[in-house]
Amino acid sequence: RKEVEQDPGPFNVPEGATVAFNCTYSNSASQSFFWYRQDCRKEPKLLMSVYSSGNEDGRFTAQLNRASQYISLLIRDSKLSDSATYLCVVNSLHTDKLIFGTGTRLQVFP
Amino acid sequence: SQTIHQWPATLVQPVGSPLSLECTVEGTSNPNLYWYRQAAGRGLQLLFYSVGIGQISSEVPQNLSASRPQDRQFILSSKKLLLSDSGFYLCAWMWGIGAFFGQGTRLTVV
Numbered sequence: 001r002k003e004v005e006q007d008p009g010p011f012n013v014p015e016g017a018t019v020a021f022n023c024t025y026s027n028s029a030s031q032s033f034f035w036y037r038q039d040c041r042k043e044p045k046l047l048m049s050v051y052s053s054g055n056e057d058g059r060f061t062a063q064l065n066r067a068s069q070y071i072s073l074l075i076r077d078s079k080l081s082d083s084a085t086y087l088c089v090v091n092s093l094h095t096d097k098l099i100f101g102t103g104t105r106l107q108v109f110p
Numbered sequence: 111s112q113t114i115h116q117w118p119a120t121l122v123q124p125v126g127s128p129l130s131l132e133c134t135v136e137g138t139s140n141p142n143l144y145w146y147r148q149a150a151g152r153g154l155q156l157l158f159y160s161v162g163i164g165q166i167s168s169e170v171p172q173n174l175s176a177s178r179p180q181d182r183q184f185i186l187s188s189k190k191l192l193l194s195d196s197g198f199y200l201c202a203w204m205w206g207i208g209a210f211f212g213q214g215t216r217l218t219v220v
Contacts, residue, residue, distance in 0.1 A: 034208045043200055043211040044154070087154070089209070096142050096161050097169075098202070098209050102153030 001026050004090050006101035013108055017078045021104045023088030024070045032091040033064055035073045037084045038103065044087055047073075078108045112137035116201045116212025123219055129174075129188040131215050133201030136182065142204040143184040145176055147197045154200065160184060191219045 006023045013019050025033075033050035048055065050062040050071050061074040075082055088101035116133045123129060135141050142161050146154040156169045158176035166176050173192060177185045184201060196219045202209040 032208075036208075041198075041216075043214045046208040046210065049207055091204070096159060096167075096204075097156060098144060098159075098204055099156065100146070100154040 002101075003027060003099045004088055004101040006088050006104050008102060008104060010105040010107050013078055013106070015078055015080060015108055015110055017108075018074065018076045019078060019106060020075075021073045021086055021088075021106075022070055023072070023101050024068075025088075025090045025099075026069070027090070027092055028069065030069075030090045030092050033062075033071050034089040034091075035060075035062055035071075036087040036089055036100075038087055039084050044100075047086070075106075078106075080108050080110065082106060083108045112203070112205075112210070114201060114203055114210055114212045116215060118215055119213060120216045121218070123191050123217065125193055125219055126190045129186070129191055129195070129217070131186040131199055131201075131217075133184045133186075133212055134182055135184075135203045138182070138203070138205065140181060143178065144202040144204065144209065145184065145186050146200045146202065148200065149197045158186070193219050195219050 004025050035047040036044040037047045038044040048057050048062055050064045054063045059076045063072045085103040085105045087103045091098045113136045144159045145157045148154050159167050160178045163178055174188050199215045201212040
Protein backbone atom coordinates (compact mmCIF):
# COMPACT_ATOMS: atom_id res chain seq x y z
CA ARG A 1 0.00 0.00 0.00
CA LYS A 2 1.34 3.42 -0.86
CA GLU A 3 2.08 5.73 2.06
CA VAL A 4 0.00 8.51 0.55
CA GLU A 5 -2.76 7.85 -2.00
CA GLN A 6 -4.76 10.23 -4.14
CA ASP A 7 -7.27 9.87 -6.94
CA PRO A 8 -5.23 10.89 -10.01
CA GLY A 9 -8.23 12.41 -11.79
CA PRO A 10 -8.43 14.36 -13.96
CA PHE A 11 -11.29 16.34 -12.55
CA ASN A 12 -12.83 18.45 -15.29
CA VAL A 13 -15.11 21.11 -13.85
CA PRO A 14 -16.72 24.34 -15.16
CA GLU A 15 -15.81 27.72 -13.79
CA GLY A 16 -17.68 28.44 -10.58
CA ALA A 17 -17.99 24.81 -9.58
CA THR A 18 -17.04 23.37 -6.21
CA VAL A 19 -14.62 20.46 -6.29
CA ALA A 20 -13.20 18.27 -3.54
CA PHE A 21 -10.10 16.09 -3.43
CA ASN A 22 -9.38 13.38 -0.91
CA CYS A 23 -6.11 11.84 0.17
CA THR A 24 -5.44 8.88 2.47
CA TYR A 25 -2.25 8.11 4.37
CA SER A 26 -1.10 4.84 5.88
CA ASN A 27 1.22 5.93 8.71
CA SER A 28 -0.80 6.70 11.82
CA ALA A 29 2.27 8.45 13.30
CA SER A 30 2.07 11.17 10.65
CA GLN A 31 2.11 14.59 12.25
CA SER A 32 2.00 17.28 9.59
CA PHE A 33 -0.16 17.55 6.50
CA PHE A 34 -0.08 19.88 3.53
CA TRP A 35 -1.61 20.55 0.16
CA TYR A 36 0.65 21.66 -2.68
CA ARG A 37 -0.12 22.91 -6.13
CA GLN A 38 2.05 22.03 -9.11
CA ASP A 39 1.73 23.68 -12.50
CA CYS A 40 2.96 21.89 -15.59
CA ARG A 41 6.75 21.60 -15.66
CA LYS A 42 7.14 23.70 -12.53
CA GLU A 43 8.12 22.98 -8.95
CA PRO A 44 5.38 22.29 -6.37
CA LYS A 45 4.32 25.26 -4.30
CA LEU A 46 2.76 25.18 -0.87
CA LEU A 47 -0.96 25.87 -1.04
CA MET A 48 -1.86 25.40 2.60
CA SER A 49 -1.09 23.44 5.73
CA VAL A 50 -3.84 21.25 7.15
CA TYR A 51 -4.67 21.65 10.81
CA SER A 52 -6.55 19.24 13.03
CA SER A 53 -9.48 21.61 13.41
CA GLY A 54 -9.65 22.28 9.68
CA ASN A 55 -8.70 25.56 8.09
CA GLU A 56 -9.80 27.88 5.36
CA ASP A 57 -7.92 30.25 3.08
CA GLY A 58 -10.25 32.17 0.80
CA ARG A 59 -11.89 29.70 -1.57
CA PHE A 60 -9.85 26.79 -0.23
CA THR A 61 -10.78 24.65 2.76
CA ALA A 62 -8.68 21.81 4.15
CA GLN A 63 -9.87 19.14 6.55
CA LEU A 64 -8.08 16.41 8.48
CA ASN A 65 -9.65 13.21 9.79
CA ARG A 66 -7.06 11.43 11.92
CA ALA A 67 -9.34 8.53 12.84
CA SER A 68 -9.85 7.62 9.19
CA GLN A 69 -6.42 8.86 8.13
CA TYR A 70 -7.50 11.12 5.33
CA ILE A 71 -7.27 14.75 4.43
CA SER A 72 -9.36 16.72 2.00
CA LEU A 73 -9.19 19.90 -0.02
CA LEU A 74 -12.30 21.78 -1.11
CA ILE A 75 -12.14 24.47 -3.76
CA ARG A 76 -15.17 26.72 -4.12
CA ASP A 77 -16.01 28.95 -7.07
CA SER A 78 -13.35 27.38 -9.28
CA LYS A 79 -11.33 29.69 -11.51
CA LEU A 80 -9.57 28.87 -14.76
CA SER A 81 -6.32 29.65 -12.92
CA ASP A 82 -7.00 26.82 -10.46
CA SER A 83 -6.15 24.31 -13.20
CA ALA A 84 -3.12 22.42 -11.89
CA THR A 85 -2.13 19.22 -10.12
CA TYR A 86 -2.83 19.17 -6.40
CA LEU A 87 -0.46 17.16 -4.24
CA CYS A 88 -1.19 15.78 -0.80
CA VAL A 89 1.85 15.71 1.47
CA VAL A 90 2.41 13.96 4.79
CA ASN A 91 5.28 14.34 7.23
CA SER A 92 6.25 12.16 10.15
CA LEU A 93 8.27 13.86 12.86
CA HIS A 94 9.75 10.50 13.81
CA THR A 95 11.45 10.06 10.46
CA ASP A 96 11.68 13.61 9.07
CA LYS A 97 10.41 12.22 5.79
CA LEU A 98 8.10 14.27 3.61
CA ILE A 99 5.98 11.96 1.45
CA PHE A 100 4.00 13.17 -1.56
CA GLY A 101 0.95 11.65 -3.14
CA THR A 102 0.98 11.26 -6.90
CA GLY A 103 -1.35 14.23 -7.27
CA THR A 104 -4.85 14.94 -8.52
CA ARG A 105 -5.15 16.86 -11.74
CA LEU A 106 -7.77 19.57 -11.96
CA GLN A 107 -8.89 21.16 -15.22
CA VAL A 108 -11.31 24.08 -14.98
CA PHE A 109 -13.03 24.95 -18.25
CA PRO A 110 -14.96 28.10 -19.26
CA SER B 111 14.01 35.67 4.04
CA GLN B 112 14.79 32.10 3.15
CA THR B 113 15.59 31.13 -0.42
CA ILE B 114 16.64 27.93 -2.13
CA HIS B 115 18.80 27.78 -5.23
CA GLN B 116 19.13 24.85 -7.54
CA TRP B 117 21.07 24.59 -10.75
CA PRO B 118 21.28 23.99 -13.61
CA ALA B 119 17.69 24.36 -14.82
CA THR B 120 18.11 21.90 -17.69
CA LEU B 121 20.75 19.32 -18.47
CA VAL B 122 21.29 16.84 -21.28
CA GLN B 123 23.85 14.17 -20.51
CA PRO B 124 24.96 11.01 -22.33
CA VAL B 125 24.53 7.57 -20.79
CA GLY B 126 27.52 6.69 -18.63
CA SER B 127 28.51 10.27 -17.87
CA PRO B 128 28.75 11.62 -14.31
CA LEU B 129 26.24 13.95 -12.69
CA SER B 130 26.43 16.62 -10.05
CA LEU B 131 23.45 18.75 -9.07
CA GLU B 132 23.83 21.37 -6.39
CA CYS B 133 21.30 22.89 -4.05
CA THR B 134 21.93 25.69 -1.58
CA VAL B 135 19.69 27.34 0.96
CA GLU B 136 20.01 30.88 2.29
CA GLY B 137 18.49 32.57 5.30
CA THR B 138 18.22 29.57 7.59
CA SER B 139 20.45 27.21 9.51
CA ASN B 140 20.39 23.45 10.01
CA PRO B 141 17.52 22.88 7.57
CA ASN B 142 16.16 19.45 6.68
CA LEU B 143 16.99 19.00 3.00
CA TYR B 144 15.46 16.65 0.45
CA TRP B 145 16.09 15.43 -3.09
CA TYR B 146 13.09 14.27 -5.12
CA ARG B 147 12.73 12.96 -8.65
CA GLN B 148 9.63 13.26 -10.76
CA ALA B 149 9.43 11.14 -13.89
CA ALA B 150 7.24 12.41 -16.73
CA GLY B 151 3.58 12.26 -15.70
CA ARG B 152 4.42 10.70 -12.34
CA GLY B 153 4.51 11.72 -8.68
CA LEU B 154 7.46 12.90 -6.62
CA GLN B 155 9.74 10.12 -5.47
CA LEU B 156 11.85 10.84 -2.39
CA LEU B 157 15.47 9.95 -3.15
CA PHE B 158 17.48 11.28 -0.20
CA TYR B 159 16.99 13.44 2.84
CA SER B 160 19.38 14.99 5.31
CA VAL B 161 18.87 16.40 8.79
CA GLY B 162 22.42 17.71 9.15
CA ILE B 163 25.96 17.89 7.80
CA GLY B 164 27.17 14.47 6.72
CA GLN B 165 23.84 12.82 7.56
CA ILE B 166 22.19 11.24 4.54
CA SER B 167 19.22 8.87 4.43
CA SER B 168 18.61 7.00 1.22
CA GLU B 169 15.11 5.99 0.27
CA VAL B 170 15.56 3.86 -2.81
CA PRO B 171 18.43 1.75 -4.14
CA GLN B 172 19.84 3.33 -7.25
CA ASN B 173 23.02 4.56 -8.84
CA LEU B 174 22.62 8.02 -7.32
CA SER B 175 24.25 9.33 -4.17
CA ALA B 176 23.91 12.47 -2.07
CA SER B 177 26.23 14.45 0.13
CA ARG B 178 25.89 17.35 2.52
CA PRO B 179 29.31 18.92 2.87
CA GLN B 180 28.01 22.13 4.46
CA ASP B 181 24.97 23.03 6.52
CA ARG B 182 23.14 24.70 3.64
CA GLN B 183 24.47 22.68 0.71
CA PHE B 184 23.04 19.44 -0.63
CA ILE B 185 24.54 17.67 -3.64
CA LEU B 186 23.11 14.88 -5.80
CA SER B 187 25.63 12.83 -7.77
CA SER B 188 26.05 9.88 -10.02
CA LYS B 189 29.20 8.26 -11.36
CA LYS B 190 27.47 6.82 -14.44
CA LEU B 191 24.06 7.93 -15.61
CA LEU B 192 21.44 5.52 -16.93
CA LEU B 193 18.60 6.31 -19.32
CA SER B 194 16.19 5.70 -16.45
CA ASP B 195 17.77 8.58 -14.52
CA SER B 196 15.97 11.06 -16.76
CA GLY B 197 13.47 13.18 -14.88
CA PHE B 198 12.76 16.38 -13.03
CA TYR B 199 14.99 16.65 -9.95
CA LEU B 200 13.82 18.85 -7.13
CA CYS B 201 15.61 19.98 -4.01
CA ALA B 202 13.54 21.08 -1.03
CA TRP B 203 14.04 22.35 2.48
CA MET B 204 11.61 21.83 5.28
CA TRP B 205 10.52 23.83 8.25
CA GLY B 206 7.42 23.97 10.38
CA ILE B 207 4.86 25.20 7.91
CA GLY B 208 5.94 23.04 5.00
CA ALA B 209 8.60 22.41 2.42
CA PHE B 210 9.87 24.83 -0.17
CA PHE B 211 11.32 23.78 -3.47
CA GLY B 212 14.01 24.97 -5.78
CA GLN B 213 13.06 25.50 -9.40
CA GLY B 214 14.22 22.03 -10.32
CA THR B 215 16.62 20.53 -12.85
CA ARG B 216 15.17 18.80 -15.88
CA LEU B 217 17.65 16.03 -16.73
CA THR B 218 17.54 14.16 -20.01
CA VAL B 219 19.90 11.22 -20.39
CA VAL B 220 20.53 10.37 -24.02
